[in-house]
């Protein structure tokens with residue numbers, strides 16, 4: 001199978017140590033497990049086969065993953081796993097490529113990575129590869145898989161394609177989308193969802209490392225997302241939270257006085273978004289949406305994209321425990337009169353909770 005790929009420099013032991021340390025930290029596991037992880041990564045006999053499928057998507061998750069620099073993702077993929085099929089990354093095409101996928105399916109026991117949603121309208125004809133619909137390709141490839149990893153919002157929830165006319169679905173569905181298409185084809189197989197748009201490569205590396213080392217998937221939440229990456233709320237960890245609590249909301253991007261203020265009124269979905277972007281950061285730990293002065297678009301959540309659209313507009317009022325929905329406009333009006341007295345939004349909300357009524 002290796003002849004199907006351009007071969008990059010081999011991953012060194014130093015690289016493996018780095019991957020092991022970073023993955024254990026990511027998963028919240030003890031660094032004492034490093035030797036075990038390195039041993040699993042260095043093993044040449046037990047490299048699991050991986051098939052990576054792409055359906056209705058923009059290829060952004062693949063781009064995100066292949067841009068991994070430390071270590072280079074392609075080295076990692078070729079030296080720690082046996083990547084048998086990936087339409088974008090492999091040099092083979094046509095029958096040779098499809099034969100590689102067929103042979104791997106026949107062997108069984110591989111990891112199936114799914115990127116992109118499945119269009120169901122018109123018998124799935126909006127996305128076909130090698131003369132087969134993506135719907136049929138997923139069904140056929142999922143059958144003998146040992147585990148399935150859905151990468152990105154499209155494969156997980158339907159994402160942006162689900163808001164379009166192709167009746168696109170991901171592994172999880174919301175609202176009136178009752179297809180439950182995956183139920184029939186996945187059965188009892190473990191499914192790990194790694195949403196966000198695009199995939200964060202460190203999350204996928206850590207899940208694969210976990211599987212290689214322990215033969216199991218890490219603890220998951222109700223949406224099959226690893227708790228280690230999706231267990232915290234952006235809003236509770238945001239560097240702008242002090243401005244939210246103080247009632248300082250950005251309304252004018254051009255006003256230098258508002259730099260760094262809370263982006264809630266600009267449509268920030270941070271109060272609903274469970275992820276660890278605030279500490280994970282993107283582009284080799286350079287920045288992330290809110291640090292770049294852009295509201296969180298909630299791409300880790302099932303509401304992304306259709307329900308959260310339009311993205312840069314406030315849609316929802318906040319749910320406050322014991323108080324229900326709080327009208328932020330009323331709070332803003334009230335704050336305008338009392339911030340001079342040093343009362344912030346957090347204090348105002350607790351006063352409202354104590355009074356049991358909205359101000």
Ligand code: SF4
Nearest residue numbers: 238241262263268270
């Ligand atoms: Fe941060 Fe958004 Fe919460 Fe404001 S609303 S504190 S910008 S997560």
